[in-house]
Amino acid sequence: METPTSSHMNVAKRILRYLKGTIDFGSFYSSSNEFKLVGFYDSNFAGDIDDRKSTTGFVFFMGDCAITCSSKSNPLYIVNFFSPSDNRIIYEGDSAVNYQAIQLTANQTDKPLTGSIGRATYHAPLWLWDKRTGIVTDFNTHFSFVINSLNNAAYGDGMAFFMAPQGSKIPARLKHGSTLGLTSDGEELNSTSNPFVAIEFDIFRDNWDPPYDHVGIDANSMKSVKNEKWWSDIRKGKLNDAWISYNSSTKTLSVVFTGIVDNLPVEQSFDYALDLRLYLPEWVIFGFTGATGNATAIHTICSWDFTSTLEDDKMQHWTVDVCLGYGLVVLLFILIGIIGLHERNSKVKEDESFTAQLTEQEFETATGAKMMSYGELDSATNNFDEKNKLGEGGFSAVYKGFLMFKYCCWCYEKEQLLLVFEYMPNLSLDYHLFKGTTLLKWVERYKIALGLASALHYMHQGCERCVLHRDIKSSNVLLDSNFNTKLADFGLARLVNHDAKSQTLEGWTNGYEAPECHQTGKSSKMSDVYSFGVVALEIACGRRAFVQMDDGNHVRLVKWVWDHCERGNLLDAADRRLCGNFDENQMTRLMMVGLWCAHPGFSHRPSAGEALEVLKFNALPPNLPSKFPEARYAPASAGPSFSSLLSNVPTNFSTAKSLL
Known part of the structure; x- marks a missing residue:
């Protein structure tokens, strides 16, 4: 931000309150309850998910509260297509790669299906917990899989995602599939020689099992400590998904998985409190295991991703030898004092232009975000180490940190503005539509479209002055744990009066820009609405802003x-991956609103509020022209003067940093 003033900060606070969902009363944090902050600032959600990294830890004070930042990182393993040449996966027993998927058990082509056992594990061990500190990793994994009995009514035995001590192998001389390859025969209910924790997908009833197919959590025993009936469809071999996560703060293992009811997918879930330290050592292997006995099925892993939060170089065992003489200690304190005085004088000079227009007291007494020092953020990111950078866009760099409170804050020091706000665990809309391994359901899609329309309506009409976003696209639509929509990346945003007509355009994302922006170089509320229309069509069609035709050419969506x-x-334009599993009235309405908002003629587009009312079924859908209309451009004259918001980064900024 160049030469920020209090008016800029007021808008920044409004944006933060919107992101926090506290539009009417500002942002709050508690001095007694534990909160967790995982946030990022600006710059296109740090680019592609493959580039995500982490920050170091730090402890600081806010008022009378000690705020703890845990030292964490995110090793990320994503395998969408498996290959025999991929050395990231270790195969044991009958497991092997077959048609870019992992075949855990025999597939009848190579050998009989009966009495088959196989494992597939990641090649590197996982640091599950640190014995010195007692800290346990958080982890998340998702995989898609198929268990297919080839239409046989009698099938078995099942598969599991598991963790076991480093060096663990398939137990020798197994004769039964009931252990799923996890423990030795005779130790099914007390696996002393082969410790493990597993989430089983059990399709064969043993003496210790409930009388139905089930998903269960096993800890050193094939008798689950908790299980849930699984609405499986093994005979037809339907594709399923599973999400498994561990929260080290609550020691809770959570399992979400899909089943089939009336030939339609359903989502099931359960969780269980389990201290992994009681069952497993610090370092473990992790992956999949499956087995068959006399009853058979083919067990296949189609895709897999895994993230964890402990990394070896982030939790080193530090030792400090106190052997300094008294004179050296005194000299050290003198040097620290000189350096501190120099830094303070430098800071005063650097911040003169800012503090002349805006005082800290103004922010500390406001109801919005509170101020943090640059030193706190500098330490939390290890001096903004390049190793901790998530990505970099046109207006800022993006960093990530795990803090033990959920709160939005800001910092302006050394001529750099930083914002910190909540991390969105479900990543971006762009990721789910075009990059992810799971299909975004229609209920979630329509909810996202409503949320985005509501956000745009708030920025255009709900603020004292209108905020033009000017970079609405699917990668800037972030999703929280409940798939609530958060519009992000205000690097190109502008603060204008509500009656402003158009503003000079400095940047836009190809495919989302309105025709008049390309022609005149001006942006307005209607150009934001156009971008929303394109995103709405992406949600409905599952296609990017440009569609590749059969002849190789591209046409606008x-x-x-x-x-x-x-x-x-x-309706033929609807996302085919949904297989017709959507509300036709909602799908039609979303497409119609998308076309209405993306009308080539800016004067024919609705306001964000009008589009929202149609999506809510509070108003009739529009009457669109029978043929694709020609574009009619807005006048080229500029509108009233305006202030810049989070953009126009001055040349004396080395980087515009941000903390995630």
Whole structure:
């Protein structure tokens, strides 16, 4: 931000309150309860997920409260297609790669299906917990899988995601599939020689099992400490998904998985309090195991991703030998005093232009975000080490940190503005539509579209002055744990009066820009609405802003959907991956609103509020032209003067840093 003033900060506070969901009363934090902050600032959600890294730990004070930042990182393993040449996966027993998937048990082509056992584990061990500190990792994993009995009514035995001590192998001389390859025969209920923790997908009833297919949590025993009936469809071999996570703060293992009811996918879940330190050593192997006995099925892993939060170089065992003489200690304190005085004088000079217009007291007494010192953030990111950088966009660099409170704050020192706010665990809309391994359900998609329309309406009409975002796209639509929408990346945003007509355009993302922006170089509320329309069509169609045709050429998604509308087969443009599992009225309405908002003629577009009312079924859908209309551009004259918001980074900024 160049030459920030109090008016800029007021808008920044409004944006933070919106992101926090506390629009009407500001942001609060508690001095007695534990909170967790995982946040990021600006710059396109740190680019691609493959680049995500982490920050170091730090402890600081806010008022009378000690705020703890835990030292964490995110090793990330993603395997969407398996290959025999991929050395990241170790195969044991009958497991092998088959058609870019992991075959855990025999597939009848190579050998009989009966009496088959196989394991597939990641090649590197996982640091599960630190014995010195007692800290346990958080982890998240997702995998898609198929268990197929080839239409046989009698099937077995199942598969599991498991963790076991480093060096663990398939137990020798197993004769039964009931252990799923986890423990030796005779130790099914007390596995002393083969410790493990597993989440089993059990399709064969043993003496210790409930009388149905189930998903359960096992700890050194094949008798689950907790299980849930699984609405499986083993005979038809339907594709399933599972999400497993561990929260080290609450010591809770959570399991979410899909089943099939009336030929439609359903989501099931349960959790259980389990201290992993009681069952497993510090270092473990992790992966999948499966087995069959006399009853058989083919067990296949189609894709897998895994993240954890402990990393070896982030939790080193430090030893300090106190052997300094008294004179050296005195000299050290003198040097620290000189350096501190120099830094303080430098800071005063650097911040003169800012403090002349804006005082800290103004922010500390406000209801919005509170101030943190640059030193606190500098220490939390190890002096903004390049190793901790998540990514870098046109206006800022992005860093990530894990803090033990959930709170938004800001910092302006050394001519650098930093914002800290909550991390969105479900990443971005762009990731789920185009990069992820799981399918975004229709209920979630429509909820996201409503949330985005509401956010845009708030920025255009709900603020004292209008905020033009100017970079609305699917990668800037972030999703919290409940798939609530948070619009991010205000690097190109502008603060304007509500009656402003258009503003000079300094940057836009190809495919989302309105035709008049390309022609005149001006942006307005209507250009934001156009971008929303493109995103709405992406949500409905599951296609990017440009669609590749059979001849290799690309056409704008807006034109592609409008062509379907002309032919009277609008629903044929719906995302085929949904297989028709959507509300046709909602799908039609979302596409119609998307086309309405992305009308080439800016004067024919609705306001964000009007679009929202149609999506809520509080207003009738629009009457669109039968043919794709020609673009009519806005006048080229500039509107009233305006202030910049989180952009126009001055040349004397080395980088515009941000903390995630």
